[in-house]
Amino acid sequence: MYDISIAIPESLQSDFIGYSFMSKLAGESLLHSKLSIKIDFQNCSLIEGNLCAILGNILEGLIERDNIIDIANVTPATLRSLANNGFLEKFNYPYSVPKYHTNSVQFKKFNLNDETRAKDFFDSELFGKEGMPQMSVAAKKAILRSIFEICVNAITHAGCEYVYCCGQFFKGNNNPRATITFVDLGKTITANVNRHLKLLLNGIEAIKWALQEGNTTKFGDEPGGLGLKLLQDLLFYNKGKLQMISGNGFVEIIDKIITTTELQYDFPGTIVTIELKLGDPNFYILDTEDEETQNIF
Template identity: 50%
Template structure:
């Protein structure tokens, strides 16, 4: 029995350094069984709430191997944020879970059979927020379906049981919604290279998987990352899409695709969606256009 301590950096955000820290935890705790795992927040001043999806996934994996989780020096605004999104309440009996999550999309996890549960969750916690961008009921339905496809693909392609999610409505400076979904299943790089018998880098594999029509499924059932409509919404909204898997990080922002190679492999996939809440548009599907013209 040992104790392993992780000093959480001053800032953990949705960028290469933030993702590398999370990958470092995975890499160094992979063989840990029946140990004490300590997360020391003494130096940490900011930890993006949406990344609780990733940290929670890692913690659940550690708990599955009988490790015990401890949080040290988690205080002030940071502790408040981790409490408001329901993350801390999952791992500490001393924390009361708030009844409402005004600016948080709560920490949750879904499995393949949870489509109805996920639908209700995102209807309430995503589209039920007063600051969310406006769209028709059919667009909401399709966006939720796209998001749940990420869960299905994590199970089908990655072989993992759960996908974890968490989000944050940031109403300061540039108001935006940031939503992250994470799994610790087989990586996109491994799946694509096995399927194509290639040696793509992490970013190359992700870009291949993002291309419409590409899938590593061998059956007639449609596959891919399930992000077509989400990508369209992000483009019109001028938001951002990030996908991290293995050592590859691909970001799509304002029509520009950038890529990065991480120093460490992340043993799974992280999808982060960012939408600007200042968007004045009302979104409808093309199939609804005639109906809306008749209404107005």
């Protein structure tokens, strides 16, 4: 018998409904300790692999609070994707399908000491895959540095030890894309921005402030900014997408157009999801091929 059973919904995607479920689950999970908890996939026929970053962070937090976690009833429709990205293996769920990594970015976590490991990981697991945007050595180096800055700033500003990531390649003809999600369960962007500005912004206002170039909540020699300026340039030319969730704010940027929605349940941390289109015909370089340049063509 379990103390609590958590049902994963039939469809869990990187949209407002999916993030709303994760926000509610993350908030409620903070109240649980020393319980036996069933994570039930019986009704789930679709889960986008990048969302395993969020679910995995939540589950590890539960384990740290002395809860016993049991993943149960993974359906055939979701088994392969959850096996391929390493999520099931991490949480000791038995499975018997072969593991192929071509359509996934592995479930991982990084801390401040993992810069080289993280950059090598994203180089091979993300940009080393077929169909990803092509770019010069200097441009790729700058993009990898920007991605690691997401990890660094999550750790330094959120006060957590690790940032989690996971991703998936969707290679269908409709909308071929690669999606990767980063998540931390620490201080929200709302809390950090309001502390810095001495204001009472809501989640959406705080995220939009943090996304503006030059805005940072750093003090002294702390790393600053979200590390997203260069990535936003790449996503604009690539026709990709950026999503950010923190507190009660959900912000999505497509073609530099910002749409916002307020979440019913606060997410107790920050989620950053990056979507890149596959098969992009462009070749990207920094505007002067100078590693310090922050523009991309």
